[in-house]
Amino acid sequence: MNTAVNESVAKSGDSSRPSGIKARFKSPVATPLRFVLFLIYGIPMLWIVLTSLKSPSDVISSQSSFVFIPTLDAYSEALSNSGLYTALQQSLVIATGTVVLTLLLAIPAGYGLARVDSRITTVGLGMLIVLQMLPQTSNVIPLYQIFGQWNLLNTNAGVIIADTAMLVPFGVLLMRPFFRAVPVALEEAAKLDGAGTFRTFFSIMMPIARNGIATTGTLIFLLAWGEFLYAVNFFLTPNNYPLSALLAQQVSAFGIDWPGLMALAVITSIPIMVLFAFTYRLLREGLTLGAVK
Protein backbone atom coordinates (compact mmCIF):
# COMPACT_ATOMS: atom_id res chain seq x y z
CA MET A 1 0.00 0.00 0.00
CA ASN A 2 1.10 2.50 -0.47
CA THR A 3 1.30 4.71 1.85
CA ALA A 4 2.51 6.53 4.65
CA VAL A 5 4.49 6.75 7.69
CA ASN A 6 3.11 7.11 11.01
CA GLU A 7 5.31 7.94 13.88
CA SER A 8 2.58 7.64 16.42
CA VAL A 9 1.79 4.06 15.48
CA ALA A 10 5.44 3.26 15.89
CA LYS A 11 5.53 4.96 19.24
CA SER A 12 2.51 3.17 20.58
CA GLY A 13 3.94 -0.28 20.09
CA ASP A 14 7.17 -2.13 19.96
CA SER A 15 6.93 -5.30 17.98
CA SER A 16 10.47 -6.31 18.79
CA ARG A 17 9.30 -7.38 22.18
CA PRO A 18 8.90 -11.14 21.93
CA SER A 19 5.51 -11.27 23.50
CA GLY A 20 3.74 -8.82 25.69
CA ILE A 21 0.95 -11.11 26.65
CA LYS A 22 1.48 -14.59 27.88
CA ALA A 23 -1.07 -17.24 27.14
CA ARG A 24 -2.14 -18.15 30.61
CA PHE A 25 -5.33 -19.83 29.66
CA LYS A 26 -5.97 -21.37 26.31
CA SER A 27 -8.83 -19.97 24.37
CA PRO A 28 -10.68 -22.77 22.61
CA VAL A 29 -11.33 -20.83 19.40
CA ALA A 30 -7.95 -19.19 18.95
CA THR A 31 -6.03 -22.24 17.73
CA PRO A 32 -8.53 -23.34 15.04
CA LEU A 33 -8.86 -19.73 13.86
CA ARG A 34 -5.10 -19.43 13.64
CA PHE A 35 -5.10 -22.55 11.52
CA VAL A 36 -7.69 -21.00 9.19
CA LEU A 37 -5.49 -17.91 8.90
CA PHE A 38 -2.57 -20.15 8.09
CA LEU A 39 -4.57 -21.90 5.35
CA ILE A 40 -5.76 -18.63 3.80
CA TYR A 41 -2.19 -17.42 3.39
CA GLY A 42 -0.34 -20.71 3.14
CA ILE A 43 -2.35 -22.40 0.38
CA PRO A 44 -1.67 -19.80 -2.32
CA MET A 45 2.05 -20.06 -1.57
CA LEU A 46 1.92 -23.86 -1.66
CA TRP A 47 -0.04 -23.72 -4.90
CA ILE A 48 2.54 -21.63 -6.73
CA VAL A 49 5.18 -24.21 -5.94
CA LEU A 50 2.98 -27.23 -6.72
CA THR A 51 1.83 -25.82 -10.05
CA SER A 52 5.34 -24.94 -11.07
CA LEU A 53 6.19 -28.64 -10.65
CA LYS A 54 3.43 -29.84 -12.96
CA SER A 55 3.45 -30.52 -16.66
CA PRO A 56 1.05 -28.35 -18.70
CA SER A 57 -1.31 -31.28 -19.39
CA ASP A 58 -1.67 -31.93 -15.65
CA VAL A 59 -2.92 -28.41 -15.10
CA ILE A 60 -5.72 -28.65 -17.63
CA SER A 61 -7.28 -31.83 -16.28
CA SER A 62 -8.66 -30.93 -12.89
CA GLN A 63 -8.46 -34.55 -11.67
CA SER A 64 -4.74 -34.23 -11.24
CA SER A 65 -4.93 -31.13 -9.08
CA PHE A 66 -3.78 -33.02 -6.05
CA VAL A 67 -2.06 -36.13 -7.40
CA PHE A 68 0.51 -35.72 -10.14
CA ILE A 69 4.04 -36.64 -11.06
CA PRO A 70 6.31 -33.70 -10.21
CA THR A 71 8.56 -32.48 -12.98
CA LEU A 72 11.12 -29.74 -13.22
CA ASP A 73 10.29 -29.19 -16.91
CA ALA A 74 8.83 -25.73 -16.32
CA TYR A 75 12.01 -24.64 -14.55
CA SER A 76 14.43 -26.12 -17.05
CA GLU A 77 12.46 -24.49 -19.83
CA ALA A 78 12.42 -21.13 -18.05
CA LEU A 79 16.11 -21.36 -17.21
CA SER A 80 17.10 -22.35 -20.74
CA ASN A 81 15.56 -19.15 -22.05
CA SER A 82 18.29 -16.55 -22.19
CA GLY A 83 15.64 -13.82 -21.89
CA LEU A 84 15.23 -14.81 -18.25
CA TYR A 85 18.79 -13.88 -17.40
CA THR A 86 18.40 -10.52 -19.08
CA ALA A 87 15.22 -9.93 -17.09
CA LEU A 88 16.90 -10.97 -13.84
CA GLN A 89 19.78 -8.61 -14.58
CA GLN A 90 17.34 -5.80 -15.42
CA SER A 91 15.50 -6.39 -12.14
CA LEU A 92 18.75 -6.23 -10.19
CA VAL A 93 19.99 -3.10 -11.96
CA ILE A 94 16.67 -1.26 -11.59
CA ALA A 95 16.07 -2.26 -7.96
CA THR A 96 19.65 -1.54 -6.87
CA GLY A 97 19.77 1.74 -8.79
CA THR A 98 16.50 2.83 -7.22
CA VAL A 99 17.70 1.94 -3.71
CA VAL A 100 20.95 3.89 -4.13
CA LEU A 101 19.35 6.97 -5.66
CA THR A 102 16.42 6.99 -3.23
CA LEU A 103 18.65 6.65 -0.16
CA LEU A 104 21.00 9.38 -1.44
CA LEU A 105 18.06 11.76 -1.55
CA ALA A 106 15.91 10.48 1.31
CA ILE A 107 18.50 10.14 4.10
CA PRO A 108 19.62 13.79 4.14
CA ALA A 109 16.06 14.98 3.55
CA GLY A 110 14.78 12.87 6.44
CA TYR A 111 17.47 14.40 8.64
CA GLY A 112 16.73 17.97 7.55
CA LEU A 113 13.01 17.59 8.12
CA ALA A 114 13.62 15.92 11.47
CA ARG A 115 15.75 18.74 12.82
CA VAL A 116 14.01 21.87 11.66
CA ASP A 117 10.58 22.76 12.94
CA SER A 118 9.21 25.49 10.79
CA ARG A 119 6.41 26.23 8.43
CA ILE A 120 8.43 24.90 5.51
CA THR A 121 8.76 21.56 7.28
CA THR A 122 5.02 21.25 7.77
CA VAL A 123 4.31 22.14 4.16
CA GLY A 124 7.05 19.78 2.97
CA LEU A 125 5.73 16.87 5.00
CA GLY A 126 2.19 17.49 3.75
CA MET A 127 3.41 17.47 0.17
CA LEU A 128 5.33 14.25 0.72
CA ILE A 129 2.19 12.56 2.05
CA VAL A 130 0.19 13.71 -0.97
CA LEU A 131 2.91 12.61 -3.43
CA GLN A 132 3.11 9.25 -1.76
CA MET A 133 -0.61 8.70 -2.07
CA LEU A 134 -0.92 9.65 -5.76
CA PRO A 135 -2.11 6.78 -7.95
CA GLN A 136 0.78 5.41 -9.97
CA THR A 137 -1.61 5.02 -12.90
CA SER A 138 -1.90 8.83 -12.89
CA ASN A 139 1.86 9.47 -12.69
CA VAL A 140 2.66 7.19 -15.58
CA ILE A 141 0.67 9.33 -18.06
CA PRO A 142 2.70 12.59 -17.87
CA LEU A 143 5.97 10.76 -17.19
CA TYR A 144 5.59 8.84 -20.44
CA GLN A 145 5.30 12.11 -22.34
CA ILE A 146 8.09 13.88 -20.46
CA PHE A 147 10.49 10.95 -20.74
CA GLY A 148 9.71 10.77 -24.45
CA GLN A 149 10.89 14.37 -24.78
CA TRP A 150 13.96 13.85 -22.65
CA ASN A 151 14.98 10.62 -24.37
CA LEU A 152 14.55 8.61 -21.21
CA LEU A 153 12.09 6.09 -22.66
CA ASN A 154 13.46 2.60 -23.19
CA THR A 155 16.34 3.25 -20.76
CA ASN A 156 17.05 1.83 -17.33
CA ALA A 157 17.71 5.38 -16.14
CA GLY A 158 14.13 6.37 -16.99
CA VAL A 159 12.62 3.54 -14.97
CA ILE A 160 15.03 4.14 -12.06
CA ILE A 161 14.20 7.85 -11.99
CA ALA A 162 10.46 7.18 -12.11
CA ASP A 163 10.70 4.56 -9.35
CA THR A 164 12.81 6.94 -7.27
CA ALA A 165 10.35 9.80 -7.72
CA MET A 166 7.63 7.44 -6.49
CA LEU A 167 9.63 6.13 -3.51
CA VAL A 168 11.53 9.19 -2.21
CA PRO A 169 8.49 10.52 -0.28
CA PHE A 170 8.10 7.13 1.38
CA GLY A 171 11.82 6.98 2.13
CA VAL A 172 11.91 10.47 3.69
CA LEU A 173 8.85 9.84 5.83
CA LEU A 174 10.37 6.55 6.97
CA MET A 175 13.84 8.00 7.76
CA ARG A 176 12.62 11.06 9.61
CA PRO A 177 11.47 9.33 12.83
CA PHE A 178 14.83 7.54 13.09
CA PHE A 179 16.66 10.88 13.11
CA ARG A 180 14.09 12.46 15.38
CA ALA A 181 14.74 9.75 17.94
CA VAL A 182 18.36 10.90 18.29
CA PRO A 183 18.71 13.45 21.12
CA VAL A 184 19.61 16.95 19.95
CA ALA A 185 22.08 17.15 22.86
CA LEU A 186 24.27 14.60 21.08
CA GLU A 187 24.60 16.88 18.07
CA GLU A 188 25.19 19.90 20.25
CA ALA A 189 28.02 18.07 21.98
CA ALA A 190 29.57 17.30 18.60
CA LYS A 191 29.25 20.94 17.63
CA LEU A 192 30.95 22.05 20.85
CA ASP A 193 33.77 19.71 19.93
CA GLY A 194 34.12 21.67 16.73
CA ALA A 195 32.39 19.38 14.24
CA GLY A 196 30.54 21.18 11.44
CA THR A 197 27.01 20.44 10.37
CA PHE A 198 28.11 18.04 7.63
CA ARG A 199 30.63 16.27 9.77
CA THR A 200 28.02 15.83 12.50
CA PHE A 201 25.62 14.38 9.98
CA PHE A 202 28.08 11.91 8.49
CA SER A 203 29.96 10.77 11.57
CA ILE A 204 27.31 11.04 14.28
CA MET A 205 23.84 10.86 12.79
CA MET A 206 24.34 8.38 9.94
CA PRO A 207 25.90 5.66 12.12
CA ILE A 208 23.20 6.03 14.77
CA ALA A 209 20.45 5.82 12.18
CA ARG A 210 21.95 2.84 10.36
CA ASN A 211 19.08 0.61 11.42
CA GLY A 212 16.68 3.02 9.82
CA ILE A 213 18.79 3.15 6.69
CA ALA A 214 18.83 -0.65 6.47
CA THR A 215 15.07 -0.85 6.96
CA THR A 216 14.38 1.86 4.40
CA GLY A 217 16.81 0.34 1.92
CA THR A 218 15.24 -3.10 2.25
CA LEU A 219 11.70 -1.82 1.82
CA ILE A 220 12.68 0.30 -1.19
CA PHE A 221 14.35 -2.73 -2.75
CA LEU A 222 11.24 -4.87 -2.29
CA LEU A 223 9.00 -2.21 -3.79
CA ALA A 224 11.29 -1.49 -6.72
CA TRP A 225 11.67 -5.23 -7.39
CA GLY A 226 7.90 -5.64 -7.67
CA GLU A 227 7.22 -2.45 -9.65
CA PHE A 228 6.02 -3.23 -13.16
CA LEU A 229 3.78 -0.43 -14.46
CA TYR A 230 6.62 1.96 -15.31
CA ALA A 231 8.70 -0.87 -16.74
CA VAL A 232 5.90 -2.17 -18.95
CA ASN A 233 5.16 1.28 -20.37
CA PHE A 234 8.60 2.86 -20.55
CA PHE A 235 10.41 -0.06 -22.15
CA LEU A 236 9.30 -0.21 -25.74
CA THR A 237 10.09 -3.90 -26.19
CA PRO A 238 9.75 -6.82 -23.74
CA ASN A 239 13.45 -7.63 -24.33
CA ASN A 240 14.37 -5.10 -21.66
CA TYR A 241 11.66 -5.99 -19.16
CA PRO A 242 12.62 -6.81 -15.58
CA LEU A 243 11.14 -10.01 -14.08
CA SER A 244 8.07 -8.32 -12.60
CA ALA A 245 7.13 -6.77 -15.94
CA LEU A 246 7.73 -10.05 -17.75
CA LEU A 247 5.43 -11.80 -15.30
CA ALA A 248 2.77 -9.09 -15.64
CA GLN A 249 2.95 -9.32 -19.41
CA GLN A 250 2.73 -13.12 -19.52
CA VAL A 251 -0.09 -13.42 -17.03
CA SER A 252 -2.29 -11.04 -19.03
CA ALA A 253 -1.71 -12.99 -22.25
CA PHE A 254 -4.21 -15.48 -23.63
CA GLY A 255 -3.55 -19.19 -23.35
CA ILE A 256 -1.29 -18.99 -20.36
CA ASP A 257 1.24 -21.77 -19.77
CA TRP A 258 0.56 -22.01 -16.05
CA PRO A 259 3.48 -24.21 -14.94
CA GLY A 260 5.84 -21.94 -16.87
CA LEU A 261 4.25 -18.85 -15.35
CA MET A 262 4.38 -20.23 -11.82
CA ALA A 263 8.02 -21.20 -12.34
CA LEU A 264 8.63 -17.60 -13.38
CA ALA A 265 6.73 -16.42 -10.28
CA VAL A 266 8.91 -18.62 -8.07
CA ILE A 267 12.08 -17.37 -9.77
CA THR A 268 10.90 -13.76 -9.31
CA SER A 269 10.27 -14.46 -5.63
CA ILE A 270 13.57 -16.21 -4.83
CA PRO A 271 15.60 -12.99 -4.35
CA ILE A 272 12.79 -11.69 -2.15
CA MET A 273 12.93 -14.92 -0.15
CA VAL A 274 16.69 -14.54 0.37
CA LEU A 275 16.33 -10.90 1.38
CA PHE A 276 13.42 -11.85 3.63
CA ALA A 277 15.50 -14.48 5.41
CA PHE A 278 18.19 -11.91 6.24
CA THR A 279 15.98 -8.97 7.12
CA TYR A 280 12.87 -10.51 8.69
CA ARG A 281 13.32 -8.60 11.91
CA LEU A 282 13.90 -5.30 10.20
CA LEU A 283 10.93 -5.89 7.94
CA ARG A 284 8.62 -6.74 10.79
CA GLU A 285 9.55 -3.55 12.55
CA GLY A 286 9.77 -1.44 9.42
CA LEU A 287 6.29 -2.52 8.46
CA THR A 288 4.81 -1.08 11.58
CA LEU A 289 6.78 2.12 11.11
CA GLY A 290 5.81 2.95 7.61
CA ALA A 291 3.50 1.52 5.17
CA VAL A 292 3.90 0.87 1.67
CA LYS A 293 1.79 -1.42 -0.19
Add this chain to the structure above:
Amino acid sequence: MPHSIRRLASRRQLLFAAPAAVFLTIFAIYPLLQLMRMSVSDVTVSTLNDPWQYSGLENFQTDFASPAFGETVLNTVIFVTIVTLLGLAGGLGAAILLSKSGRWTGFILGLLVFIWALPPVVNGSVWKFLLGSSGLFNSIGLETGLTTQPIPFLFDDSIALYSVALVNAWAVIPFNALVFRASIMGISPEVFEAARMDGASRWEEIRHIIVPVVKPTTLVLLVLTVVYGFRSFDFIYVMTFGGPGVATTTLPFLGYIQAFVRFDFGLGAATAVIAVAMVIVLAVLYARSVRREEANS
Protein backbone atom coordinates in the same frame (compact mmCIF):
# COMPACT_ATOMS: atom_id res chain seq x y z
CA MET B 1 13.49 21.13 25.84
CA PRO B 2 16.12 23.52 24.50
CA HIS B 3 13.83 24.56 21.73
CA SER B 4 15.22 28.04 21.22
CA ILE B 5 18.81 26.84 20.97
CA ARG B 6 17.85 24.25 18.42
CA ARG B 7 16.05 26.83 16.37
CA LEU B 8 18.90 29.26 16.27
CA ALA B 9 21.51 26.73 15.39
CA SER B 10 19.82 24.61 12.86
CA ARG B 11 17.75 26.38 10.27
CA ARG B 12 20.38 25.56 7.71
CA GLN B 13 19.84 21.86 8.25
CA LEU B 14 16.89 22.34 5.96
CA LEU B 15 19.52 22.47 3.21
CA PHE B 16 19.83 18.72 3.61
CA ALA B 17 16.38 18.41 2.12
CA ALA B 18 17.31 20.48 -0.94
CA PRO B 19 18.44 17.64 -3.26
CA ALA B 20 15.24 15.68 -2.64
CA ALA B 21 13.19 18.85 -3.10
CA VAL B 22 14.84 19.61 -6.44
CA PHE B 23 14.47 16.03 -7.63
CA LEU B 24 10.81 15.83 -6.66
CA THR B 25 10.07 19.19 -8.24
CA ILE B 26 11.41 17.95 -11.58
CA PHE B 27 10.14 14.38 -11.54
CA ALA B 28 6.98 14.54 -9.42
CA ILE B 29 5.58 18.09 -9.27
CA TYR B 30 6.36 19.07 -12.86
CA PRO B 31 4.71 15.86 -14.22
CA LEU B 32 1.65 16.69 -12.12
CA LEU B 33 1.44 20.15 -13.70
CA GLN B 34 1.94 18.59 -17.10
CA LEU B 35 -0.90 16.16 -16.33
CA MET B 36 -3.20 19.07 -15.56
CA ARG B 37 -2.21 20.84 -18.77
CA MET B 38 -2.79 17.62 -20.69
CA SER B 39 -6.26 17.24 -19.20
CA VAL B 40 -7.40 20.49 -20.84
CA SER B 41 -5.79 19.70 -24.19
CA ASP B 42 -6.59 17.53 -27.14
CA VAL B 43 -3.71 15.04 -27.03
CA THR B 44 -3.46 11.59 -28.54
CA VAL B 45 -0.48 9.29 -28.65
CA SER B 46 0.46 10.65 -32.10
CA THR B 47 0.32 14.33 -31.07
CA LEU B 48 1.98 13.72 -27.70
CA ASN B 49 5.15 15.60 -28.57
CA ASP B 50 3.61 18.29 -30.78
CA PRO B 51 2.24 21.54 -29.39
CA TRP B 52 -1.05 20.62 -27.69
CA GLN B 53 -4.36 22.03 -28.83
CA TYR B 54 -6.20 23.67 -25.90
CA SER B 55 -9.64 22.13 -25.62
CA GLY B 56 -11.00 23.57 -22.40
CA LEU B 57 -13.10 21.18 -20.38
CA GLU B 58 -13.97 18.99 -23.34
CA ASN B 59 -12.16 15.94 -21.94
CA PHE B 60 -14.00 16.20 -18.66
CA GLN B 61 -17.31 16.56 -20.51
CA THR B 62 -16.54 13.47 -22.61
CA ASP B 63 -15.72 11.60 -19.43
CA PHE B 64 -18.88 12.57 -17.59
CA ALA B 65 -21.04 11.84 -20.62
CA SER B 66 -19.79 8.29 -21.14
CA PRO B 67 -21.74 5.52 -19.39
CA ALA B 68 -18.47 3.72 -18.64
CA PHE B 69 -17.41 6.59 -16.36
CA GLY B 70 -20.44 6.24 -14.10
CA GLU B 71 -19.97 2.50 -13.94
CA THR B 72 -16.30 2.98 -13.12
CA VAL B 73 -17.10 5.35 -10.25
CA LEU B 74 -19.58 2.84 -8.86
CA ASN B 75 -16.98 0.06 -9.23
CA THR B 76 -14.49 2.20 -7.33
CA VAL B 77 -16.91 2.75 -4.45
CA ILE B 78 -17.78 -0.98 -4.19
CA PHE B 79 -14.15 -2.00 -4.54
CA VAL B 80 -12.81 0.45 -1.95
CA THR B 81 -15.61 -0.40 0.50
CA ILE B 82 -14.94 -4.15 0.34
CA VAL B 83 -11.16 -3.75 0.57
CA THR B 84 -11.45 -1.33 3.50
CA LEU B 85 -14.03 -3.20 5.57
CA LEU B 86 -12.46 -6.63 5.07
CA GLY B 87 -8.95 -5.23 5.31
CA LEU B 88 -9.61 -3.58 8.68
CA ALA B 89 -11.75 -6.35 10.17
CA GLY B 90 -9.42 -9.08 8.92
CA GLY B 91 -6.36 -7.14 10.03
CA LEU B 92 -7.68 -6.60 13.55
CA GLY B 93 -8.86 -10.23 13.80
CA ALA B 94 -5.51 -11.56 12.68
CA ALA B 95 -3.69 -9.16 15.03
CA ILE B 96 -5.74 -10.35 18.02
CA LEU B 97 -5.10 -13.99 17.09
CA LEU B 98 -1.40 -13.32 16.77
CA SER B 99 -0.99 -11.12 19.85
CA LYS B 100 -0.71 -14.13 22.12
CA SER B 101 2.24 -16.38 21.95
CA GLY B 102 1.12 -19.82 21.04
CA ARG B 103 1.38 -22.58 18.53
CA TRP B 104 1.66 -21.24 14.97
CA THR B 105 1.96 -17.58 16.04
CA GLY B 106 5.56 -16.98 15.04
CA PHE B 107 5.22 -19.01 11.88
CA ILE B 108 2.03 -17.29 10.70
CA LEU B 109 3.54 -13.91 11.47
CA GLY B 110 6.50 -14.77 9.27
CA LEU B 111 4.16 -15.95 6.52
CA LEU B 112 2.20 -12.69 6.64
CA VAL B 113 5.31 -10.55 6.42
CA PHE B 114 6.55 -12.71 3.55
CA ILE B 115 3.26 -12.33 1.62
CA TRP B 116 3.49 -8.59 2.17
CA ALA B 117 7.05 -8.59 0.83
CA LEU B 118 6.19 -10.55 -2.33
CA PRO B 119 5.63 -8.52 -5.49
CA PRO B 120 1.87 -7.96 -6.02
CA VAL B 121 2.31 -9.32 -9.52
CA VAL B 122 3.31 -12.70 -8.03
CA ASN B 123 0.34 -12.79 -5.65
CA GLY B 124 -1.97 -11.65 -8.45
CA SER B 125 -0.74 -14.41 -10.75
CA VAL B 126 -1.37 -17.08 -8.14
CA TRP B 127 -4.87 -15.82 -7.48
CA LYS B 128 -5.65 -15.63 -11.16
CA PHE B 129 -4.70 -19.26 -11.33
CA LEU B 130 -6.52 -20.29 -8.14
CA LEU B 131 -9.70 -18.60 -9.38
CA GLY B 132 -9.39 -19.89 -12.97
CA SER B 133 -11.70 -22.47 -14.51
CA SER B 134 -9.27 -25.28 -13.73
CA GLY B 135 -7.98 -23.62 -10.57
CA LEU B 136 -8.14 -24.86 -7.00
CA PHE B 137 -11.58 -23.50 -6.09
CA ASN B 138 -13.28 -24.84 -9.18
CA SER B 139 -11.47 -28.18 -8.88
CA ILE B 140 -12.73 -28.58 -5.33
CA GLY B 141 -16.23 -27.50 -6.36
CA LEU B 142 -16.36 -29.92 -9.25
CA GLU B 143 -14.86 -32.86 -7.46
CA THR B 144 -17.07 -32.56 -4.41
CA GLY B 145 -20.11 -32.05 -6.65
CA LEU B 146 -20.88 -28.62 -5.18
CA THR B 147 -20.90 -27.16 -8.67
CA THR B 148 -21.56 -28.82 -11.98
CA GLN B 149 -19.56 -26.40 -14.06
CA PRO B 150 -16.69 -24.05 -13.28
CA ILE B 151 -17.66 -20.69 -11.74
CA PRO B 152 -16.24 -17.85 -13.88
CA PHE B 153 -14.83 -15.91 -10.91
CA LEU B 154 -12.90 -13.52 -13.14
CA PHE B 155 -14.91 -13.66 -16.36
CA ASP B 156 -18.42 -12.83 -15.21
CA ASP B 157 -19.36 -9.15 -15.06
CA SER B 158 -21.26 -9.50 -11.82
CA ILE B 159 -18.68 -11.61 -9.92
CA ALA B 160 -15.32 -10.37 -11.19
CA LEU B 161 -15.26 -7.09 -9.24
CA TYR B 162 -15.92 -8.92 -5.97
CA SER B 163 -13.24 -11.52 -6.72
CA VAL B 164 -10.58 -8.88 -7.36
CA ALA B 165 -11.68 -6.85 -4.31
CA LEU B 166 -11.46 -9.95 -2.10
CA VAL B 167 -7.95 -10.67 -3.33
CA ASN B 168 -6.98 -7.04 -2.67
CA ALA B 169 -8.35 -7.31 0.86
CA TRP B 170 -6.38 -10.54 1.27
CA ALA B 171 -3.26 -8.63 0.22
CA VAL B 172 -3.74 -5.69 2.60
CA ILE B 173 -4.62 -7.73 5.71
CA PRO B 174 -0.98 -8.68 6.54
CA PHE B 175 0.06 -5.04 6.73
CA ASN B 176 -2.96 -3.99 8.77
CA ALA B 177 -2.52 -6.98 11.06
CA LEU B 178 1.09 -6.01 11.81
CA VAL B 179 0.21 -2.41 12.58
CA PHE B 180 -2.72 -3.45 14.79
CA ARG B 181 -0.54 -6.05 16.47
CA ALA B 182 2.12 -3.46 17.30
CA SER B 183 -0.48 -1.36 19.02
CA ILE B 184 -1.92 -4.34 20.94
CA MET B 185 1.57 -5.42 22.04
CA GLY B 186 2.01 -1.93 23.48
CA ILE B 187 -0.60 -2.65 26.14
CA SER B 188 1.15 -3.48 29.35
CA PRO B 189 0.73 -7.10 30.46
CA GLU B 190 -0.42 -5.90 33.89
CA VAL B 191 -3.60 -4.57 32.36
CA PHE B 192 -4.49 -8.03 31.12
CA GLU B 193 -3.46 -9.62 34.41
CA ALA B 194 -5.71 -7.25 36.33
CA ALA B 195 -8.58 -8.00 33.96
CA ARG B 196 -8.04 -11.69 34.41
CA MET B 197 -8.08 -11.39 38.18
CA ASP B 198 -11.44 -9.73 37.83
CA GLY B 199 -12.51 -12.79 35.88
CA ALA B 200 -12.69 -11.20 32.45
CA SER B 201 -13.05 -13.57 29.53
CA ARG B 202 -10.91 -13.22 26.41
CA TRP B 203 -13.92 -11.75 24.60
CA GLU B 204 -14.33 -9.13 27.32
CA GLU B 205 -10.64 -8.36 27.13
CA ILE B 206 -11.00 -7.77 23.42
CA ARG B 207 -14.04 -5.53 23.82
CA HIS B 208 -12.95 -3.49 26.81
CA ILE B 209 -9.17 -3.39 26.55
CA ILE B 210 -8.01 -4.07 23.00
CA VAL B 211 -10.71 -2.28 20.98
CA PRO B 212 -10.39 1.07 22.84
CA VAL B 213 -6.59 0.93 22.62
CA VAL B 214 -6.49 0.33 18.86
CA LYS B 215 -9.08 3.00 18.09
CA PRO B 216 -6.65 5.76 17.07
CA THR B 217 -4.64 3.24 15.04
CA THR B 218 -7.87 2.20 13.31
CA LEU B 219 -8.49 5.77 12.26
CA VAL B 220 -5.08 6.05 10.62
CA LEU B 221 -5.36 2.60 9.03
CA LEU B 222 -8.83 3.45 7.76
CA VAL B 223 -7.49 6.27 5.65
CA LEU B 224 -4.45 4.27 4.56
CA THR B 225 -6.59 1.32 3.50
CA VAL B 226 -9.04 3.54 1.62
CA VAL B 227 -6.09 5.06 -0.24
CA TYR B 228 -4.62 1.62 -0.85
CA GLY B 229 -7.89 0.37 -2.33
CA PHE B 230 -8.34 3.50 -4.37
CA ARG B 231 -4.94 3.51 -6.02
CA SER B 232 -4.63 -0.25 -6.33
CA PHE B 233 -4.08 -1.32 -9.91
CA ASP B 234 -1.65 -4.25 -9.83
CA PHE B 235 -4.18 -6.96 -9.04
CA ILE B 236 -6.65 -5.50 -11.53
CA TYR B 237 -3.94 -5.32 -14.18
CA VAL B 238 -2.81 -8.88 -13.63
CA MET B 239 -6.11 -10.65 -12.94
CA THR B 240 -8.66 -8.99 -15.25
CA PHE B 241 -7.09 -5.93 -16.89
CA GLY B 242 -10.27 -4.08 -15.98
CA GLY B 243 -12.55 -6.53 -17.77
CA PRO B 244 -14.84 -8.11 -18.72
CA GLY B 245 -15.92 -4.84 -20.36
CA VAL B 246 -15.32 -2.29 -17.63
CA ALA B 247 -16.59 -4.60 -14.86
CA THR B 248 -13.39 -4.38 -12.79
CA THR B 249 -12.17 -0.95 -13.93
CA THR B 250 -11.76 1.55 -11.10
CA LEU B 251 -11.31 5.28 -11.66
CA PRO B 252 -7.49 5.41 -11.57
CA PHE B 253 -7.32 2.35 -13.82
CA LEU B 254 -9.75 3.94 -16.30
CA GLY B 255 -7.33 6.84 -16.79
CA TYR B 256 -4.53 4.40 -17.55
CA ILE B 257 -6.68 2.45 -20.07
CA GLN B 258 -7.79 5.65 -21.79
CA ALA B 259 -4.20 6.82 -22.22
CA PHE B 260 -2.27 3.63 -22.90
CA VAL B 261 -4.86 1.34 -24.49
CA ARG B 262 -7.13 3.78 -26.28
CA PHE B 263 -4.24 6.24 -26.82
CA ASP B 264 -6.35 9.25 -25.84
CA PHE B 265 -3.89 10.95 -23.49
CA GLY B 266 -6.06 14.04 -23.01
CA LEU B 267 -9.02 11.99 -21.83
CA GLY B 268 -6.81 9.75 -19.68
CA ALA B 269 -5.22 12.83 -18.10
CA ALA B 270 -8.67 14.27 -17.28
CA THR B 271 -9.65 11.04 -15.51
CA ALA B 272 -6.28 10.99 -13.72
CA VAL B 273 -6.78 14.60 -12.54
CA ILE B 274 -10.12 13.60 -11.00
CA ALA B 275 -8.40 10.66 -9.27
CA VAL B 276 -5.60 12.93 -8.00
CA ALA B 277 -8.13 15.41 -6.62
CA MET B 278 -9.81 12.61 -4.68
CA VAL B 279 -6.46 11.50 -3.26
CA ILE B 280 -5.69 15.03 -2.09
CA VAL B 281 -8.95 15.04 -0.12
CA LEU B 282 -7.96 11.72 1.45
CA ALA B 283 -4.46 13.02 2.23
CA VAL B 284 -5.93 15.97 4.13
CA LEU B 285 -8.09 13.56 6.14
CA TYR B 286 -5.02 11.45 6.81
CA ALA B 287 -2.92 14.40 7.97
CA ARG B 288 -5.72 15.38 10.33
CA SER B 289 -6.10 11.91 11.81
CA VAL B 290 -2.34 11.59 12.35
CA ARG B 291 -2.20 14.99 14.02
CA ARG B 292 -5.12 14.07 16.26
CA GLU B 293 -3.45 10.85 17.26
CA GLU B 294 -0.17 12.58 17.94
CA ALA B 295 -1.98 15.07 20.11
CA ASN B 296 -3.53 12.23 22.07
CA SER B 297 -0.41 10.18 22.59
